Amino acid sequence: DLMPRTLDGQITMEKTPSYFVTREAPARISAMSKDTKLIVVVREPVTRAISDYTQTLSKRPDIPTFESLTFKNRSTGLIDTSWSAIQIGIYAKHLEHWLRHFPISQMSGEQLISDPAGELGRVQDFLGLKRIITDKHFYFNKTKGFPCLKKAEGSSKPHCLGKTKGRTHPEIAQEVVQRLREFYRPFNLKFYQMTGHDFGWDG
Numbered sequence: 725d726l727m728p729r730t731l732d733g734q735i736t737m738e739k740t741p742s743y744f745v746t747r748e749a750p751a752r753i754s755a756m757s758k759d760t761k762l763i764v765v766v767r768e769p770v771t772r773a774i775s776d777y778t779q780t781l782s783k784r785p786d787i788p789t790f791e792s793l794t795f796k797n798r799s800t801g802l803i804d805t806s807w808s809a810i811q812i813g814i815y816a817k818h819l820e821h822w823l824r825h826f827p828i829s830q831m832s833g834e835q836l837i838s839d840p841a842g843e844l845g846r847v848q849d850f851l852g853l854k855r856i857i858t859d860k861h862f863y864f865n866k867t868k869g870f871p872c873l874k875k876a877e878g879s880s881k882p883h884c885l886g887k888t889k890g891r892t893h894p895e896i897a898q899e900v901v902q903r904l905r906e907f908y909r910p911f912n913l914k915f916y917q918m919t920g921h922d923f924g925w926d927g
Contacts, residue, residue, distance in 0.1 A: 727756070735851060745811070745818050754825035761851060762822070762831045768925045769813025769912070770904045774893050776809040782891060791900050803907045810904075816914040828919065840871040 730736040743749040744764060753760055767775070777790045787793075796804040805811055812818075822831070832850040836843045841859035848855050862871045865884055872884035909926050916922045 735853070744822075747821055750822045750825040758826075760826070760830070762826060763847060763850075764819075764831055765836055766815055766923070768923070769815070769908045770901055771893075772813050773809045773904065774896060775891075776812065778891050778893050780809075781894070790894065790896055794900060794904065801903050803904070813908060814911045816911045816918060819915065819918050823918065831919075837870060 727738065728736055774790065780787060791798070793807050794803060794810065796802040803810060832847060840862050841857065844857045845855055848857065861873055863874060865872045870884070912925050
């Protein structure tokens with residue numbers, strides 16, 4: 725009920741990251757409009773979990789270490805999948821809920837950081853829009869580690885992600901990272917099969 729009316733020749737866009745992991749969202753969106761096109765932005769799940777932890781740590785410096793939150797039992801290497809930072813990265817599980825309501829052809833999302841212009845070109849095609857955004861609209865900000873958006877004419881200040889993005893991640897023990905990579909590997913492979921796209925996270 726809160727979505728604005730979309731007139732002919734208009735596209736209404738809305739961004740809420742938590743939709744992807746909210747079980748009720750696919751059915752609700754499908755009930756609103758089965759023609760909705762979905763853009764899913766995903767990141768390598770171990771890096772995503774560390775980034776999630778870094779974000780929480782900046783607000784609550786007293787939280788336990790990443791390692792202690794990752795494992796149910798450190799000695800057996802059993803991962804605590806109830807921790808949201810871990811659970812969100814099990815993309816195949818979340819995608820399954822969406823595929824019950826939407827065909828994969830109505831979803832898109834690939835190389836946003838490494839190739840922003842190419843990815844946004846594909847997004848514009850996917851949404852049926854004229855290709856206006858090109859590589860001249862971006863430059864890579866080394867401090868942030870992300871591409872920034874600029875006006876093609878170079879007339880205004882570039883738009884970069886805010887202070888909460890691009891934080892330096894804490895040092896995580898290599899064996900913890902390795903164990904997480906092993907944990908995510910089968911889920912990643914299933915996700916590649918479901919999407920028809922190998923994101924190369926397991927190389």
